[in-house]
Amino acid sequence: MVRTMAHSPAVLGGYLQLSRGMKRAKLDRRTSELVSIALQVHQG
Numbered sequence: 001m002v003r004t005m006a007h008s009p010a011v012l013g014g015y016l017q018l019s020r021g022m023k024r025a026k027l028d029r030r031t032s033e034l035v036s037i038a039l040q041v042h043q044g
């Protein structure tokens with residue numbers, strides 16, 4: 001995923017937006033990590 005972000009400004013921008021959104025969300029750590037993993041699998 002990091003390699004893809006390094007070569008794609010759009011992917012990097014999307015990841016940063018998601019990261020900011022997850023910090024504002026009221027999700028517990030486990031749920032937040034599961035969302036992150038699911039998105040990585042979907043992108044992979």
